[in-house]
Amino acid sequence: MTLQAVVNNVAPMPASKDVVVDIQKMSLTFQTADGPVYALSDVDLTINRGDFVSFIGPSGCGKTTLLRVIADLERATAGDILINGVSPRQAREDRAYGYVFQAPALLPWRSIERNVTLPLEIMEISKEERVKRAHDALKLVELNGFEKKFPWQLSGGMQQRASIARALSFDADLLLMDEPFGALDEIVRDHLNEQLLKLWARTNKTVAFVTHSIPEAVFLSSKIVVMSPRPGRIIDVIETDFAKDRTLDIRETPEFLEVAHRVREGLRAGHSYDD
Amino acid sequence: MSGKLDKFCLVGAVFALLSLVFPLSGVDPETGKNVAFVSDLPGLASAMVACVVIGVFFTWSGVTSVLRGSIILLVVIYGAWQAIATLYDHGLAGYASYGFWMFIASLWALVWRGIDVIANYRTLDQGKQQTANIIVPLAFGIWLLFLWEVITAGFGVPQVLLPAPSMIGVRFVNSTGILWDDFRQTFLKAVLAGYVLGCGSGLLVAIAVDRVPFLKRGLLPLGNMVSALPIIGVAPIMVMWFGFDWQSKAAVIVIMTFFPMLVNTVSGLNAAGRLERDLMATYASGYWSTLFRLRLPAALPFIFNALKINSTLALIGAIVAEFFGTPIVGMGFRISTEVGRMNVDMVWAEIALAALAGTAFYGAVALAERKVTSWHPSFRVRRH
Ligand SMILES: Nc1ncnc2c1ncn2[C@@H]1O[C@H](COP(=O)(O)OP(=O)(O)OP(=O)(O)O)[C@@H](O)[C@H]1O
Ligand SMILES: [Mg+2]
Numbered sequence: 008m009t010l011q012a013v014v015n016n017v018a019p020m021p022a023s024k025d026v027v028v029d030i031q032k033m034s035l036t037f038q039t040a041d042g043p044v045y046a047l048s049d050v051d052l053t054i055n056r057g058d059f060v061s062f063i064g065p066s067g068c069g070k071t072t073l074l075r076v077i078a079d080l081e082r083a084t085a086g087d088i089l090i091n092g093v094s095p096r097q098a099r100e101d102r103a104y105g106y107v108f109q110a111p112a113l114l115p116w117r118s119i120e121r122n123v124t125l126p127l128e129i130m131e132i133s134k135e136e137r138v139k140r141a142h143d144a145l146k147l148v149e150l151n152g153f154e155k156k157f158p159w160q161l162s163g164g165m166q167q168r169a170s171i172a173r174a175l176s177f178d179a180d181l182l183l184m185d186e187p188f189g190a191l192d193e194i195v196r197d198h199l200n201e202q203l204l205k206l207w208a209r210t211n212k213t214v215a216f217v218t219h220s221i222p223e224a225v226f227l228s229s230k231i232v233v234m235s236p237r238p239g240r241i242i243d244v245i246e247t248d249f250a251k252d253r254t255l256d257i258r259e260t261p262e263f264l265e266v267a268h269r270v271r272e273g274l275r276a277g278h279s280y281d282d
Numbered sequence: 283m284s285g286k287l288d289k290f291c292l293v294g295a296v297f298a299l300l301s302l303v304f305p306l307s308g309v310d311p312e313t314g315k316n317v318a319f320v321s322d323l324p325g326l327a328s329a330m331v332a333c334v335v336i337g338v339f340f341t342w343s344g345v346t347s348v349l350r351g352s353i354i355l356l357v358v359i360y361g362a363w364q365a366i367a368t369l370y371d372h373g374l375a376g377y378a379s380y381g382f383w384m385f386i387a388s389l390w391a392l393v394w395r396g397i398d399v400i401a402n403y404r405t406l407d408q409g410k411q412q413t414a415n416i417i418v419p420l421a422f423g424i425w426l427l428f429l430w431e432v433i434t435a436g437f438g439v440p441q442v443l444l445p446a447p448s449m450i451g452v453r454f455v456n457s458t459g460i461l462w463d464d465f466r467q468t469f470l471k472a473v474l475a476g477y478v479l480g481c482g483s484g485l486l487v488a489i490a491v492d493r494v495p496f497l498k499r500g501l502l503p504l505g506n507m508v509s510a511l512p513i514i515g516v517a518p519i520m521v522m523w524f525g526f527d528w529q530s531k532a533a534v535i536v537i538m539t540f541f542p543m544l545v546n547t548v549s550g551l552n553a554a555g556r557l558e559r560d561l562m563a564t565y566a567s568g569y570w571s572t573l574f575r576l577r578l579p580a581a582l583p584f585i586f587n588a589l590k591i592n593s594t595l596a597l598i599g600a601i602v603a604e605f606f607g608t609p610i611v612g613m614g615f616r617i618s619t620e621v622g623r624m625n626v627d628m629v630w631a632e633i634a635l636a637a638l639a640g641t642a643f644y645g646a647v648a649l650a651e652r653k654v655t656s657w658h659p660s661f662r663v664r665r666h
């Protein structure tokens with residue numbers, strides 16, 4: 008298998024009609040008791056349909072906040088945001104996205120299966136269909152057989168996988184994932200990375216994915232957004248074009264290492280801002 | 283064997299030995315003689331000797347197994363039986379002296395050790411564990427009743443002050459007809475109706491209060507005021523409003539139970555975390571959907587807390603409210619009239635009934651809680 012990976016510089020955005028997320032000059036300031044916190048400042052970002060975008064940056068640089076703005080869980084203080092051409096609020100009400108939180112957030116009184124069917128229940132999908140979809144989603148994260156268990160009977164990593172299954176269950180076109188694999192061991196993480204990549208290649212979903220891991224970001228993404236803190240902002244956007252059906256082997260290729268190197272440089276530059 | 287002496291068994295053995303030596307009874311003022319001697323009572327003497335023997339034996343060898351604990355309990359049961367027989371069959375009632383009380387002290391030390399061993403029994407066998415879990419409170423309760431019986435009889439406590447449990451028991455069994463009528467009037471009518479109405483309306487109003495912010499600011503302080511109202515002030519007014527029958531008692535209970543439920547539910551509705559609310563928001567879940575799928579389930583531990591508090595309040599409220607006018611039936615009515623007639627054993631029979639009903643009521647609510655909120659950290663058992 009030949010892998011052709013080419014690293015592009017930040018080129019002017021292609022004038023695509025199929026823009027899923029369009030953010031312009033967006034800023035967000037939290038008013039706290041100790042004065043304002045500039046969580047995001049002057050963010051411009053375009054995510055096209057079918058993109059896999061990773062956000063990487065030091066802790067506290069506003070990755071979660073950015074994802075929450077897209078999900079309409081947080082209101083921007085300034086700037087324009089369009090999701091699928093409509094306001095974030097409208098998009099949320101259209102159930103345009105599935106969100107995987109940094110913590111599993113499973114409801115303790117529901118079994119794993121009923122946690123996964125929760126969104127389907129709210130969306131008034133029929134019972135058989137719910138069970139079927141829960142089964143498929145749990146299979147995807149290799150939790151089949153744990154349907155009847157309760158969240159507290161599962162390990163932290165298994166709980167996080169269940170929460171991923173829940174976000175996948177209703178088949179939204181846009182997936183917002185906040186460090187979904189942060190709590191998992193390396194092997195399971197690799198495996199789920201591959202699964203996620205396959206899902207993405209197969210379904211043409213759009214994914215916004217927060218991570219702290221450079222290899223994970225490079226391996227998964229079609230676009231890597233490097234962020235830096237105080238105030239939170241985007242300092243580099245790197246586009247890659249590894250084949251969609253890539254495997255973990257590409258991590259050894261020079262192209263991969265080159266992109267990883269550039270991400271690392273970006274992160275360093277962001278950090279030096281502090282000194 | 284640990285090499286250490288078992289202190290409780292040592293105390294048990296020493297007291298049993300002393301009880302053989304010290305005089306068993308006081309002097310009858312009429313005859314001028316001691317009422318009874320251990321040497322005349324082979325049953326009691328054998329029990330005392332048995333206590334000495336197992337006390338000494340286990341002092342050295344330790345109470346290391348449930349079997350040994352059970353042997354102790356069996357000996358204690360035999361001793362308790364002999365003590366009661368001596369009191370009632372050999373005229374010791376009212377004349378018990380040092381020897382007798384030392385024997386009771388010996389039994390006390392031994393039963394303590396026996397229950398302790400069974401209470402600390404841990405096994406994976408569900409059935410055995412449950413039996414042990416039942417035996418412990420049961421043995422404890424029976425021991426308390428025994429002490430009560432022995433003390434009232436041994437010291438000859440006047441019946442008006444404190445009747446012996448056996449006397450209360452006899453009265454209870456002979457008055458089941460009256461007790462049942464009282465139970466039906468007070469518990470099945472007033473308590474249940476008031477409880478359901480009070481808790482139900484508290485829950486519904488809490489949901490409304492939660493929805494409408496100004497109600498929260500206005501109603502909650504008012505609620506605190508009303509729940510501080512003395513029941514003896516409210517009860518006569520309710521009797522004037524709703525008449526003598528159970529309806530006025532139910533009204534008192536509604537007032538007593540409404541606010542604990544309101545306050546608990548309002549805080550319970552805020553128990554769901556921010557993350558879970560955000561999660562529901564990402565599904566564009568509406569108000570009612572979020573209420574039933576997230577906020578009420580999260581509030582259940584709080585709601586059950588109120589249900590448990592209220593189960594006790596309701597019974598107290600009904601009984602006290604009956605002091606202020608009632609048809610000639612009901613637990614509170616019976617207590618107030620029988621006290622007047624110095625029929626203290628009947629009063630105690632009613633108290634026993636109230637205790638039974640209250641415990642069963644509380645137990646039923648607690649059981650339901652365990653079933654419904656088994657997911658809550660305070661109940662769950664990690665099983666794979
Ligand atoms: N609700 C809030 N109120 C006040 N400040 C907040 C709030 N949420 C986030 N912040 C601040 O905004 C900044 C960005 O936070 P954010 O959670 O987006 O960081 P992050 O990049 O996701 O970090 P991590 O990698 O540790 O998850 C932080 O300085 C944080 O303290
Ligand atoms: Mg974060």
